[in-house]
Amino acid sequence: MHSEDKQALNRLTAHLFRENAGKMTAVLVRLYGIDSLDTITDAIQDTFESALLKWRYSGVPENPSAWLIKVARNKTINALKRDARSVTALTSALANNTEPEVVFSEYEITDSQLRLLLACCRLDLTQQKKMILTLNVLCGFGVREIANALLLSEEAVKKALYRAKSELKNKKQQFENPEKEDIRKYSVMLYMSVYLLFNEGYKTTSDAAGINTDLCYEAIRLAKLIREQDTANPEINGLLALLFFTIARFPARITTTGEWLTLAEQDRSLWNRTFIAEGFYYLDQAKPEQELNTYYLEALIASLHSMASSFDHTNWQAIVYLYEQLERLQPEAALVRLNRIVAEMHISITSEQLEAIDQIETMFGKENRFVWLTTKAYAHERLGDLIVARYWYNEALPFAKTAMDRAFIAKKRA
Amino acid sequence: MKEFLMLIRENTNYGSFTAQEMQEDIEKHMQWVEELIQKGHFKEGNPLDAEGVCIRGKDRMVTDGPYVETKECISGFYFLLANSLEEARDIAKGCPSLELGAMVEVRPIMVTDDAFGG
Numbered sequence: 001m002h003s004e005d006k007q008a009l010n011r012l013t014a015h016l017f018r019e020n021a022g023k024m025t026a027v028l029v030r031l032y033g034i035d036s037l038d039t040i041t042d043a044i045q046d047t048f049e050s051a052l053l054k055w056r057y058s059g060v061p062e063n064p065s066a067w068l069i070k071v072a073r074n075k076t077i078n079a080l081k082r083d084a085r086s087v088t089a090l091t092s093a094l095a096n097n098t099e100p101e102v103v104f105s106e107y108e109i110t111d112s113q114l115r116l117l118l119a120c121c122r123l124d125l126t127q128q129k130k131m132i133l134t135l136n137v138l139c140g141f142g143v144r145e146i147a148n149a150l151l152l153s154e155e156a157v158k159k160a161l162y163r164a165k166s167e168l169k170n171k172k173q174q175f176e177n178p179e180k181e182d183i184r185k186y187s188v189m190l191y192m193s194v195y196l197l198f199n200e201g202y203k204t205t206s207d208a209a210g211i212n213t214d215l216c217y218e219a220i221r222l223a224k225l226i227r228e229q230d231t232a233n234p235e236i237n238g239l240l241a242l243l244f245f246t247i248a249r250f251p252a253r254i255t256t257t258g259e260w261l262t263l264a265e266q267d268r269s270l271w272n273r274t275f276i277a278e279g280f281y282y283l284d285q286a287k288p289e290q291e292l293n294t295y296y297l298e299a300l301i302a303s304l305h306s307m308a309s310s311f312d313h314t315n316w317q318a319i320v321y322l323y324e325q326l327e328r329l330q331p332e333a334a335l336v337r338l339n340r341i342v343a344e345m346h347i348s349i350t351s352e353q354l355e356a357i358d359q360i361e362t363m364f365g366k367e368n369r370f371v372w373l374t375t376k377a378y379a380h381e382r383l384g385d386l387i388v389a390r391y392w393y394n395e396a397l398p399f400a401k402t403a404m405d406r407a408f409i410a411k412k413r414a
Numbered sequence: 415m416k417e418f419l420m421l422i423r424e425n426t427n428y429g430s431f432t433a434q435e436m437q438e439d440i441e442k443h444m445q446w447v448e449e450l451i452q453k454g455h456f457k458e459g460n461p462l463d464a465e466g467v468c469i470r471g472k473d474r475m476v477t478d479g480p481y482v483e484t485k486e487c488i489s490g491f492y493f494l495l496a497n498s499l500e501e502a503r504d505i506a507k508g509c510p511s512l513e514l515g516a517m518v519e520v521r522p523i524m525v526t527d528d529a530f531g532g
Contacts, residue, residue, distance in 0.1 A: 015434065016437060017437035045429065048428075049427075054461055057461050057490060058460075060440075145434065
């Protein structure tokens with residue numbers, strides 16, 4: 001390339017490669033079968049290497065996504081042809097190779113990704129393994145990135161991936177010939193996987209970053225993908241609204257020195273207004289026609305926080321009411337109960353709420369005990385009993401999972 | 415301004431790179447080249463395909479090569495414009511491939527016309 005060709009350089013959009021890794025995997029796996037997953041993964045890696053070598057010099061082509069998928073498809077076909085062992089894959093590869101310049105429609109790409117996501121969600125594996133697989137095949141995360149994001153060792157991620165991929169191949173029927181009704185039937189699983197992915201990003205603390213925003217953005221991308229299939233579906237709209245209201249608060253949630261701030265302490269001017277507006281856009285389309293769903297209720301609660309000019313001006317009455325509705329839908333959910341009690345405390349604090357907190361102690365396992373203990377401490381704090389509050393904050397310390405948790409306690413004890 | 419050839423030798427196997435890392439590498443290079451263009455140091459540059467043949471001696475012995483897996487393989491070249499070898503050297507030090515362990519070679523291009531008093 002000559003210097004004069006270089007005037008207007010195309011830029012790559014953020015995470016273009018990651019996103020395209022997921023799209024290409026989904027489309028190619030659909031064309032050439034799950035059995036070819038490893039060949040396809042290698043071909044995609046190869047494609048990125050070619051792009052790296054070329055684009056460094058010539059800049060980004062006009063339509064980088066189209067370039068990538070074309071090259072990845074050709075590399076996959078060549079690899080399948082070379083690989084004599086995959087006879088069946090070869091026949092389907094050749095059968096699909098009638099058009100040399102096949103262009104994949106947006107619909108095809110979306111549909112393939114949804115199918116693959118669904119196949120991942122349906123596997124009979126732990127939630128964590130499914131998440132690792134999803135991050136790898138649909139979100140283009142490498143082993144190192146997954147290990148960092150989920151606070152696991154690379155070895156553990158490799159093992160989990162190996163296991164999950166072979167399970168995916170075993171259950172290829174679920175991907176290759178899903179029943180027509182599948183997306184609707186299994187939508188609950190899809191929503192849950194997105195919700196959990198977002199939560200994982202919200203709670204994992206790598207370094208001082210506190211919130212692993214990459215995971216949260218991936219969750220939002222997948223949620224939008226699901227919504228494309230059925231834009232009027234109240235549940236997915238509710239989920240998206242919830243995710244946007246939550247992500248809007250991220251900039252205010254952590255101090256520059258890396259400490260958590262509670263809702264009461266946050267500088268609300270830092271909340272991202274664009275995301276809040278987006279939250280309301282989806283909330284408008286989330287009103288359920290018949291049954292209530294948890295995402296809608298949680299989104300409504302989040303919207304009330306977004307609208308409040310300050311912590312004290314929050315509509316706690318409405319929030320308590322919404323938590324009560326949530327409790328009806330999820331009587332077993334300990335955190336929902338606890339949150340309802342906390343919301344009540346913000347209307348007026350009495351010793352009754354302390355009793356209520358004590359009553360639900362057994363609903364909290366070791367995993368959640370930190371939240372229960374800090375809430376109990378907080379109730380005492382609100383009652384003005386600071387010495388007792390400090391005692392319970394101390395009790396919570398051994399259950400702290402992250403550096404942020406510990407910093408939070410340290411601040412409370414100071 | 416004098417002309418310099420910059421050769422990049424590197425192992426072009428990026429097997430352990432994640433998609434995100436590869437994208438970031440491209441962005442770094444693009445930014446670097448853009449800077450060179452703005453400062454008038456860039457004339458031309460292209461990558462080299464990994465495939466190739468070597469032909470040796472009067473027997474015209476043909477072998478495959480170069481070998482991509484070795485660090486000695488030239489992955490691409492640039493023609494740079496600079497006032498001196500020192501300046502060209504400092505420009506070449508900014509090449510992002512060095513971060514990944516590449517070796518960069520800078521050679522002044524001899525102006526043969528000079529011999530005829532040009």
